[in-house]
Amino acid sequence: MKISFSVNEVPHSIEIKDENTPLLWVIRDMLHLKGTKYGCGKAACGACTLHVDGEAVRSCSYAVKFAEGKKIRTIEGLGTKENPHPVQQAWIEEIVPQCGYCQPGFMMATAALIDKIPEPTDDDIDRNIINVCRCATYYRMRKAIHRAAQIQRTTSKTME
């Protein structure tokens, strides 16, 4: 079966036997973008979070057939070393990661959050950022999420 979609604004067409293959494995093993992680495989931990048409999605539980015609964004498409996304900038400033494995998922979930809620409260964070970090970097992440939102708001104002 042929499925077409874009990943980080690059169009892709893939041939795949099992249309129910999780998008995660297509991204990692066929397109070789290894930033999106496999954690639990049951949509519980959020390590595999990426964006599909701007919405946070757990890609281990997302059949690739549903990606037809969609715009996918992974951690690799969030920003660059020279021009980091506000979430990446905040993560660096707050020195968030410990082992780092779950962080791409948290960062993608956070990017989706601050796109929709530019000034999230602690309650907004509690409700929307429900990924799992076994190093328990939650405290630093909370600070980084507020900081990322602040950077994004400042950047948006500058661009206006």
Next chain:
Amino acid sequence: MKTIPHSIPIILLLVGGILMTAIYSRGVVSSYSSTTIPNNEVLKDTPFDKMMQVLTHERCINCHPNDNIPKQGKDSHPHYFGMKRGEDNLGFTATQCTTCHQPENNDYSGVPGAPHWSLAPKSMGWQGLDKYEIAKAMLDRAKNGNRSHDELVHHLTEDSLVLWAFDPGVDHEGIPRETPPISEAEYKAAVIAWFENGAIIPKE
């Protein structure tokens, strides 16, 4: 200065502890309660009772909570990860039901899915009601989304999310989820028959 016997504070603490435990337990138990058919009830073969064997099953009740918390599993435990009703019954702004639930069951992850996956609106909270109360609520246009009998029949027998109960997929261990006790065909026939006969709620 008077001295208080040592045993009095201990007794007071014990009594207080027992009271607090009782109060807390009641709260927890009520939040977990789901509607089930009591074991001692004789199951009748009427269209109403057949229909209600489905509508009172966890596959239906778990998404018709009487609070804002979806339930999961045979024991109707609160949905993991603190998920709640959120906006428009679809979860929270950036973490919605569709962050994990797609239009079909996912046999790889064990995450259930169906088109327009969502909680039933709050007015359709059935958890904790008996079958007679559910029927009354279902027929009440103020609670049922202003649906006529025809629209209710359509919803109950055609809606893909309602009928998901008969094809609930497998859990994360690959174990099939329990389906309601009667078949989809029997259920549909019972719903149609009950409404054709005037949707009369039998006396309790």
